[in-house]
Amino acid sequence: MTDWAQVRDAGFAVPEGRPVRELVAELVGMLRSPDPVVRDRQAYSTLATWIARGVLPPDELRALGDELVPRFGDPEIQARTFVPLMLDAIVTAGVFEPAWVPPFERWYVAEEDLRGYDEKLGWLHAVAHGADLLRALGLHPAVEPVQMLRLGIGRLLTPTPWVLRDMEDDRLGYALAATLTRDDLTETDAVVWLDPALRALADPPAEGITPEVTNTVRTLRALYVLADHGLRVGPAKGLTAIPHREQLKARLADVFRIVTPYWL
Numbered sequence: 001m002t003d004w005a006q007v008r009d010a011g012f013a014v015p016e017g018r019p020v021r022e023l024v025a026e027l028v029g030m031l032r033s034p035d036p037v038v039r040d041r042q043a044y045s046t047l048a049t050w051i052a053r054g055v056l057p058p059d060e061l062r063a064l065g066d067e068l069v070p071r072f073g074d075p076e077i078q079a080r081t082f083v084p085l086m087l088d089a090i091v092t093a094g095v096f097e098p099a100w101v102p103p104f105e106r107w108y109v110a111e112e113d114l115r116g117y118d119e120k121l122g123w124l125h126a127v128a129h130g131a132d133l134l135r136a137l138g139l140h141p142a143v144e145p146v147q148m149l150r151l152g153i154g155r156l157l158t159p160t161p162w163v164l165r166d167m168e169d170d171r172l173g174y175a176l177a178a179t180l181t182r183d184d185l186t187e188t189d190a191v192v193w194l195d196p197a198l199r200a201l202a203d204p205p206a207e208g209i210t211p212e213v214t215n216t217v218r219t220l221r222a223l224y225v226l227a228d229h230g231l232r233v234g235p236a237k238g239l240t241a242i243p244h245r246e247q248l249k250a251r252l253a254d255v256f257r258i259v260t261p262y263w264l
Contacts, residue, residue, distance in 0.1 A: 002026065004042040012049040020055065028067060031086070032079040036122020044082060051089045061095040069100050072107035077115075080107065081126045084133035091136040101143065104133060109154045116166025127155065127168040131175040138179025139233070145182040149193035152176045156216040157200050163211045164218070173222025177231050180223075180242045190244035191251040194220075201258040209259075217259055224252045 002015050002023060014020060030043035050056060056064065064086070071083045087100060108130045115124050131152075138148035152172055180190060197216055204213070227248050230239030242248060257264045 004030070004038075004046060007046060008042060012046055012053075014050065014055060021060070024050075024056065024060070024064065028064070031068075031082050032071070032074070032076060034076070034078055034121055036078075039078060039082065040122055044085060047086060048089045051093050054093075058095050061090050061093060062097060065090050065095065065097060065100055069103050072103045077113045077124055077126070078121050080111065081124050081129050084108075084129045088129075088132040088136045091133070091140060096140055096142060098142065101137060101147075104130070104137075105147075105151055108134070108151060109158050112160070114160055114162035114164065114168075116164070116168060125166065125168065127164060128166070128171040130155065131168070131172040134172070135175035135178045138175065139182070145179045145185050146189050146193060148179050149176060149189075150196075152179075153193055153196055153216075156219055157196055157212055160211050160215070162215075164215045169215060169219040170222050173219045173226065174231065176219075176223050177226035177242060178233050180227070180244075180248065181231070181233055181240050183243055185243065187244045187247050190242075190248050194251050194255060197255050198258070201255060213259065217256065220252055220255055224249060224256075227252070 002018065004027075007013065007015055015023065024047070027043045027047050030038050031047075033039040033043070051061065068083050068086050071079050074080050084104065087104070090096075108126075111126045111130070113124065114126055116128070117123055117125075134148050134152055137143045138145050152175065156172070197220070201213065201216075227242050227245045230241045232238075233240045253264055
């Protein structure tokens with residue numbers, strides 16, 4: 001067995017004496033661990049670093065993605081939520097398979113365990129980790145950006161008992177904003193995905209403000225800030241503007257006016 005703590009301390013240099021595929025297989029197994037040190041600080045950090053450094057060739061990255069996607073249905077929450085993080089690394093490295101998208105979409109809107117941090121399991125962060133992959137897919141030319149925008153609002157509006165508290169709203173707001181920088185989005189595309197929020201908030205539940213309403217409004221406020229000021233996308237040093245920012249800000253204001261009419 002490899003001393004992965006030592007690998008981390010050595011700057012994630014690839015250990016000698018074992019084939020890289022064998023090392024990767026061990027790390028993939030560790031990604032299911034309930035121990036956050038093993039799963040996050042060792043397995044995920046090592047794999048993500050190696051992927052970014054080009055240690056794994058494209059065919060091995062594709063095989064890794066294919067191996068991880070079925071874990072969206074894993075019974076263990078930590079196993080599920082580290083799949084989108086790994087797929088984000090793989091897609092960002094330039095390897096993409098269309099077959100990965102539907103399982104991600106089904107999982108993201110259906111995931112019921114939205115805990116950010118757990119004292120025993122560490123970071124779970126289903127919404128935030130999913131947002132990272134949503135951003136990577138939203139920027140990928142082979143994926144329709146409106147598809148990812150609708151996925152994001154669908155995740156937010158899905159009924160839940162959880163009020164997001166670990167900055168998941170900022171992560172998802174950023175993912176939506178990054179997707180909205182696509183220059184192939186029409187003016188209609190840039191705002192129509194918000195229609196479900198307008199409909200849902202216009203017909204509030206009898207029990208008052210539900211967690212999903214709070215989560216939706218807070219995420220869209222983060223999006224408004226990014227639409228107003230621009231955002232950093234990829235390796236660009238400056239800020240990228242959202243092409244239809246004024247139309248988007250006006251539609252977002254329509255959403256906010258429903259829940260906070262005293263603002264606008």
